[in-house]
Amino acid sequence: xxxxxxxxxxxxxxxxxxxxxxxxxxxxxxxxxxxxxxxxxxxxxxxxxxxxxxxxxxxxxxxxxxxxxxxxxxxxxxxxxxxxxxxxxxxxxxxxxxxxxxxxxxxxxxxxxxxxxxxxxxxxxxxxxxxxxxxxxxxxxxxxxxxxxxxxxxxxxxxxxxxxxxxxxxxxxxxxxxxxxxxxxxxxxxxxxxxxxxxxxxxxxxxxxxxxxxxxxxxxxxxxxxxxxxxxxxxxxxxxxxxxxxxxxxxxxxxxxxxxxxxxxxxxxxxxxxxxxxxxxxxxxxxxxxxxxxxxxxxxxxxxxxxxxxxxxxxxxxxxxxxxxxxxxxxxxxxxxxxxxxxxxxxxxxxxxxxxxxxxxxxxxxxxxxxxxxxxxxxxxxxxxxxxxxxxxxxxxxxxxxxxxxxxxxxxxxxxxxxxxxxxxxxxxxxxxxxxxxxxxxxxxxxxxxxxxxxxxxxxxxxxxxxxxxxxxxxxxxxxxxxxxxxxxxxxxxxx
Amino acid sequence: xxxxxxxxxxxxxxxxxxxxxxxxxxxxxxxxxxxxxxxxxxxxxxxxxxxxxxxxxxxxxxxxxxxxxxxxxxxxxxxxxxxxxxxxxxxxxxxxxxxxxxxxxxxxxxxxxxxxxxxxxxxxxxxxxxxxxxxxxxxxxxxxxxxxxxxxxxxxxxxxxxxxxxxxxxxxxxxxxxxxxxxxxxxxxxxxxxxxxxxxxxxxxxxxxxxxxxxxxxxxxxxxxxxxxxxxxxxxxxxxxxxxxxxxxxxxxxxxxxxxxxxxxxxxxxxxxxxxxxxxxxxxxxxxxxxxxxxxxxxxxxxxxxxxxxxxxxxxxxxxxxxxxxxxxxxxxxxxxxxxxxxxxxxxxxxxxxxxxxxxxxxxxxxxxxxxxxxxxxxxxxxxxxxxxxxxxxxxxxxxxxxxxxxxxxxxxxxxxxxxxxxxxxxxxxxxxxxxxxxxxxxxxxxxxxxxxxxxxxxxxxxxxxxxxxxxxxxxxxxxxxxxxxxxxxxxxxxx
Numbered sequence: 001x002x003x004x005x006x007x008x009x010x011x012x013x014x015x016x017x018x019x020x021x022x023x024x025x026x027x028x029x030x031x032x033x034x035x036x037x038x039x040x041x042x043x044x045x046x047x048x049x050x051x052x053x054x055x056x057x058x059x060x061x062x063x064x065x066x067x068x069x070x071x072x073x074x075x076x077x078x079x080x081x082x083x084x085x086x087x088x089x090x091x092x093x094x095x096x097x098x099x100x101x102x103x104x105x106x107x108x109x110x111x112x113x114x115x116x117x118x119x120x121x122x123x124x125x126x127x128x129x130x131x132x133x134x135x136x137x138x139x140x141x142x143x144x145x146x147x148x149x150x151x152x153x154x155x156x157x158x159x160x161x162x163x164x165x166x167x168x169x170x171x172x173x174x175x176x177x178x179x180x181x182x183x184x185x186x187x188x189x190x191x192x193x194x195x196x197x198x199x200x201x202x203x204x205x206x207x208x209x210x211x212x213x214x215x216x217x218x219x220x221x222x223x224x225x226x227x228x229x230x231x232x233x234x235x236x237x238x239x240x241x242x243x244x245x246x247x248x249x250x251x252x253x254x255x256x257x258x259x260x261x262x263x264x265x266x267x268x269x270x271x272x273x274x275x276x277x278x279x280x281x282x283x284x285x286x287x288x289x290x291x292x293x294x295x296x297x298x299x300x301x302x303x304x305x306x307x308x309x310x311x312x313x314x315x316x317x318x319x320x321x322x323x324x325x326x327x328x329x330x331x332x333x334x335x336x337x338x339x340x341x342x343x344x345x346x347x348x349x350x351x352x353x354x355x356x357x358x359x360x361x362x363x364x365x366x367x368x369x370x371x372x373x374x375x376x377x378x379x380x381x382x383x384x385x386x387x388x389x390x391x392x393x394x395x396x397x398x399x400x401x402x403x404x405x406x407x408x409x410x411x412x413x414x415x416x417x418x419x420x421x422x423x424x425x426x427x428x429x430x431x432x433x434x435x436x437x438x439x440x441x442x443x444x445x446x447x448x449x450x451x452x453x454x455x456x457x458x459x460x461x462x463x464x465x466x467x468x469x470x471x472x473x474x475x476x477x478x479x480x481x482x483x484x485x486x487x488x489x490x491x492x493x494x495x496x
Numbered sequence: 497x498x499x500x501x502x503x504x505x506x507x508x509x510x511x512x513x514x515x516x517x518x519x520x521x522x523x524x525x526x527x528x529x530x531x532x533x534x535x536x537x538x539x540x541x542x543x544x545x546x547x548x549x550x551x552x553x554x555x556x557x558x559x560x561x562x563x564x565x566x567x568x569x570x571x572x573x574x575x576x577x578x579x580x581x582x583x584x585x586x587x588x589x590x591x592x593x594x595x596x597x598x599x600x601x602x603x604x605x606x607x608x609x610x611x612x613x614x615x616x617x618x619x620x621x622x623x624x625x626x627x628x629x630x631x632x633x634x635x636x637x638x639x640x641x642x643x644x645x646x647x648x649x650x651x652x653x654x655x656x657x658x659x660x661x662x663x664x665x666x667x668x669x670x671x672x673x674x675x676x677x678x679x680x681x682x683x684x685x686x687x688x689x690x691x692x693x694x695x696x697x698x699x700x701x702x703x704x705x706x707x708x709x710x711x712x713x714x715x716x717x718x719x720x721x722x723x724x725x726x727x728x729x730x731x732x733x734x735x736x737x738x739x740x741x742x743x744x745x746x747x748x749x750x751x752x753x754x755x756x757x758x759x760x761x762x763x764x765x766x767x768x769x770x771x772x773x774x775x776x777x778x779x780x781x782x783x784x785x786x787x788x789x790x791x792x793x794x795x796x797x798x799x800x801x802x803x804x805x806x807x808x809x810x811x812x813x814x815x816x817x818x819x820x821x822x823x824x825x826x827x828x829x830x831x832x833x834x835x836x837x838x839x840x841x842x843x844x845x846x847x848x849x850x851x852x853x854x855x856x857x858x859x860x861x862x863x864x865x866x867x868x869x870x871x872x873x874x875x876x877x878x879x880x881x882x883x884x885x886x887x888x889x890x891x892x893x894x895x896x897x898x899x900x901x902x903x904x905x906x907x908x909x910x911x912x913x914x915x916x917x918x919x920x921x922x923x924x925x926x927x928x929x930x931x932x933x934x935x936x937x938x939x940x941x942x943x944x945x946x947x948x949x950x951x952x953x954x955x956x957x958x959x960x961x962x963x964x965x966x967x968x969x970x971x972x973x974x975x976x977x978x979x980x981x982x983x984x985x986x987x988x989x990x991x992x
Contacts, residue, residue: 039739
């Protein structure tokens with residue numbers, strides 16, 4: 001009999017879970033990309049049944065016994081790290097009673113479903129009717145999670161997306177950011193005021209943009225025999241590690257949003273395609289965190305695609321697929337990729353103003369969870385912060401203000417900060433790469449992206465959840481997360 | 497407390513099963529249409545786990561108690577029919593021990609996987625190595641099923657596809673067919689010898705053929721908001737009733753195979769889209785049988801599409817989507833749709849020679865299951881029957897002979913007769929429609945297909961599994977299955 005009986009049982013239980021999660025990922029991808037409208041009700045029922053089954057597996061009482069017994073078993077370091085992640089998964093699944101999970105899930109479905117029509121109708125009052133009870137349930141859940149984990153309620157939600165991160169740490173990081181960001185935005189805008197780049201002239205047929213997107217995936221190293229690219233209303237990376245499904249969306253009037261979305265999702269996709277296959281199905285093989293995941297998509301988008309070197313690589317692809325035009329010349333293309341314009345919409349924001357959108361949401365959602373703000377007070381806070389951070393007036397425009405994101409409507413709190421943590425990590429990785437390999441920039445400019453991909457593979461992709469996030473960062477870059485790298489990056493690119 | 501407690505529990509159990517089968521149908525469709533090659537291993541593991549779970553649900557010991565208790569409950573006629581189908585599902589799932597099901601499933605996977613390369617390599621000897629053990633397991637399964645059901649072994653397999661049908665009945669139907677079919681084939685071939693129709697001149701780009709296929713789906717009444725059309729190596733209709741996924745395949749050199757495959761699958765698809773929604777998830781709501789399912793696809797293909805009236809409707813669609821050419825003129829098109837040419841390949845066969853392909857396979861597979869023929873003897877039997885029925889020489893050409901179909905390689909026996917039963921039912925439905933509504937042909941010729949669709953909806957689609965098959969046929973057409981209608985149909989069309 002093995003001396004790792006309990007751990008072996010846990011591995012097998014997680015392997016089962018992994019297979020059900022595979023099914024869940026594929027049908028969810030299908031729902032966003034393929035499913036016809038009338039398929040919705042039957043699919044919701046089927047997915048609900050599957051999620052309930054997955055919940056049963058994650059709350060199987062035998063898991064507790066095995067987790068305790070495995071602590072006493074002679075595990076090696078990798079197995080210990082795996083066990084640490086198994087325990088985290090168990091806490092996440094078992095802290096909240098199934099009835100509360102279900103009530104929150106129902107309230108979220110209702111709120112999100114209504115939001116899809118309330119947003120275009122600018123109907124804040126209607127949204128509030130569904131959002132107030134949803135927020136109450138999310139707070140209840142946060143308090144229960146807090147009790148179980150000993151964390152503050154917001155930290156307990158954050159733990160799901162960015163384990164180990166605490167709001168006090170984010171306060172510190174974002175506090176520094178707030179000190180220099182508005183000034184930087186103002187200086188960059190002033191500097192860019194004179195020379196507007198030439199805009200691409202459409203129309204750009206969808207099939208040609210799709211062929212271009214596939215060429216970009218090849219350029220950025222996506223393995224198309226182990227995944228595919230499709231179209232959805234909002235780009236995402238789904239599917240499973242062995243079969244990554246990424247999406248983009250095409251606008252016939254402008255070819256740049258799809259191009260940048262494809263490159264961004266490709267960063268997520270390569271992280272998924274390149275975690276160790278021998279850890280597949282084990283919690284240690286999962287992505288480290290949402291912030292680390294975002295650091296990969298943002299490395300591809302910000303540290304690679306928005307450089308002059310990549311503009312020079314992308315320019316001939318644009319010419320080949322969409323026909324040459326002056327807007328696609330490398331210098332102009334790079335200026336298009338680095339154009340800064342404060343605006344109302346987060347997902348359309350450039351990399352300089354984007355953190356302002358995140359800070360605003362973080363401050364509001366934290367206050368909502370900690371009970372320092374009521375749902376009714378969101379618009380006033382939103383307007384005030386948009387004016388202060390970006391000088392943008394959002395009063396009365398809920399649709400392009402506090403109703404613009406899907407996150408809160410589906411009860412998702414604690415996710416927003418990950419976007420900017422990801423941008424900070426991406427800048428930190430780029431700095432570490434340059435220190436480790438001073439010729440990296442020159443090689444990338446010469447058309448060889450291997451230095452970047454190799455560095456990411458060695459330090460992030462191959463590590464999966466082997467280390468807690470701080471340790472991952474220290475091993476990759478010699479230090480825990482430091483927001484200074486984002487500032488250095490932005491100042492060099494936009495004021496250099 | 498309800499006086500239908502046991503029946504209610506059964507309904508809930510089948511509703512759960514239905515939801516898992518939904519997941520299974522969608523990921524299976526995805527595997528055939530979307531999945532990239534490297535996704536295979538992880539998908540096989542995920543589907544295997546799902547199928548094992550579905551098997552657990554279908555063999556839940558509580559089902560037996562509920563089935564027995566429900567017999568004593570005051571059920572109405574619809575509930576009794578539902579209970580009858582529940583019992584049939586239970587027998588099918590519980591007659592064979594899980595180990596045998598798994599062993600057969602593994603042997604079938606191995607045999608089918610190897611067949612995919614053995615067929616193009618014409619490697620009969622290699623195929624036999626896998627097929628012998630598979631056939632042994634299928635025979636064991638048939639014998640166990642026979643013991644449990646009191647049927648003969650082949651009938652026990654047939655029961656899965658065509659409940660209520662027996663080999664003695666098929667012997668009678670196919671015996672009559674064999675008496676007149678070779679003579680009919682010879683006369684039709686002689687008659688068609690002089691005037692060959694003009695063949696379409698390609699190439700026909702895939703996107704245009706796809707647009708044409710969508711137009712055909714509209715013409716034949718498919719609800720595109722409740723399903724979709726994609727491409728697979730072999731056309732099929734999958735997905736779920738609420739979200740029907742049908743497929744076709746495009747050949748740039750010839751536009752007619754995709755056209756006819758789309759219309760054929762559309763018949764399956766409409767049967768799935770139009771069974772009663774209030775029976776969804778209950779066994780009574782399932783398709784009646786594979787023969788009845790095939791009668792719908794063949795009604796669309798043979799009784800509708802291959803008529804002069806439909807050639808006149810399809811001709812302008814071909815002109816609009818592929819550009820006009822002489823081959824697309826209605827008269828020529830109808831001659832293309834009714835061209836008879838004895839050949840080696842079943843799926844490429846016309847409606848006159850098709851039954852010969854089915855009779856041959858039925859005779860061989862029945863002998864294999866009943867132990868009257870060894871796997872090694874298949875090629876000799878095949879060659880002899882092809883020569884006798886169609887005058888075609890298949891000696892040594894395994895690839896286009898006994899290796900051409902996937903069915904046996906995956907252990908599927910008892911399915912083949914359903915194709916010709918379906919053609920017989922389709923002819924019988926068409927005759928009943930004409931009797932009930934003498935002006936049907938004229939209305940269809942004038943462009944109004946409602947009479948056909950309405951008849952099918954009333955007599956087949958809306959009935960689902962309400963009646964056993966003979967009763968369904970009697971209620972629809974006044975008689976149980978009678979092969980005479982197929983003969984009358986073929987003689988009228990080809991010798992009239």
